[in-house]
Amino acid sequence: MSSASTTRTIKFVSKAGTYAAVIMCPDGxxxxxxxxxxxxxxxxxxxFEVTKPKLYFVCTSSRVAEGVATPDAINFYFNGTLIQWNGDTSTGTFAGLFKKIAPAGxxxxxxxxxxxxxxxxAGFAPAVIKMVATVSYGTQTDQIEASYNIPIQQATGNGIRVTIVSPDGKNFVINDKGGSCQLKAMAYQKGTELTANLSYVWEQMQASGxxxxxxxxxxxxxxxxTDINSYGEFRVTVNRGSGASTEELGKDIQGVMDASDxxxxDPHPSPEDEAITEDTSGNGxxxxxxxxxxxxxxxxxxDTTFYFVVKDAVGNYLNxxxxxxxxxxxxxTRAQCVQAGGDVSITITSKD
Incomplete structure (x- = not known):
């Protein structure tokens, strides 16, 4: 028996699938x-009592002509425990921590x-919010889920974070032909926004990297x-200063979904749960x-072949x-997860 084990979930960049679900945070x-x-x-x-961040369950389907699939119902979990509700406010173990959001307007x-x-x-440790939605198509009902990892840790170093937010309220989703959405880079130090003497370099993930x-x-x-095909990834690097005194504050990556494409x-992953265990006795x-x-x-x-780019959390190539x-x-592979130190993503782009 192994003395310790952990499971690393591969968060692939899904450009479709029968259903493709992702949790988007417009607040970065x-x-x-x-x-x-x-x-x-x-x-x-x-x-969070001030910032009150939101997480949205965005589900697209290759079986829905308009692209976005609206669930019939949805359950929310915090670190594996079902969140109970009184109206739109969480009760029980997580009383008052969360508000439920429903489609409106x-x-x-x-x-x-x-x-x-x-x-x-969360016990002063990383937390996972999972959403499990019931989606119907004709007489068929599916359970579709997506998870969002929230790093929680003791503060170290200078506390600088770079993130990409959705300033237009579209949650990084393009719903209409001819439509668009915006990405905005933000830099924070211990929760306070940095604004002085900053510069930005934007990149897009393409077949070549x-x-x-x-x-x-x-x-x-x-x-x-027109900038993306179904799904696109963008990375920003935020720098401070100029010339020889320029310092990099950090990077962030954000996906954009085009539900009108x-x-x-359909990525056809095997196994379907896309999980690799660190324990060598498990799936590798x-x-x-x-x-x-x-x-x-x-x-x-x-009929086409594909380009595959496997990368770590900050976009470094693993293949x-x-x-x-x-x-x-x-x-x-497991070796790529170990090299990345955790989650791995894969971008799939068709050649034709």
Missing amino acids: DIYQEWEGSTSQVTGIYPN DNLYYGIQIVKNIAQA WVVLTGKTTQTITVQD PLQI TVTYTPVVVKRGTSTKAL PGSMGTDKATETV
Whole structure:
């Protein structure tokens, strides 16, 4: 018997699938850091009682012509425990920590809002919010889930964080042909926004890897539907100072979903849970054999091969020797997860 084990979930960049679900945060990456000791916390940031971040469950389907699938119902879990509700306010173990969000007006999505600090409720350790939705199509009902990891740790170093937020309220989703959405880079130090003497470098993940976007040097950029195919990834680097005194404050990556795109990629992962265990007695690989389908059907739309880019959390390549070669399948390995130190993502781009 192993003395310790852990499971690392591969968060692949799904450009489609029968259903593709992702949790989007318009407020940028959610995290909490605390100062002091667990028995006497002297400071915590960001203060969720002030920022009140939101998480939205965005689900697209290759069987839904309009792209976005609205669940019939949804359950929320915090570190594996079902959140109970009285109206739209959490009760029980997590009383008052969360608010439930339902589609209304311009908002198309179910979601959850964190209204109080969660570090103590999470045992001063990383937390996972999971959403499990019931989605119906004709007489068929599916359970679709997505998870969002929230780093929670004791504050160390200078406390600088870089994140990408959604300034236009579209949650990084393009819903209409000819539509667009915006990305805005933010830098914080111990929860306080940094604004002085900052510069920005924006990149887009393409079949060949990260490509610098010429002329995109402002804090906010606009992504048009013609800039991506179904799903696109963007990375920003925030620097401070100029010339020899320039210092990099950090990077962040954000995905943009185009729910109006008529063609989607069904990634066909095996195993379907896309999980690799650190324990060598468990599963050690995930293989993707994607196909391109037309939205509204599950039928192959064209014969093509694919480019696969496997990368770590900050976008460093884990398969540099093969990512420029088009092929039919790609296998993500335990060794790549170990090299990345955790979660691994894979971007799949069709050649044709």
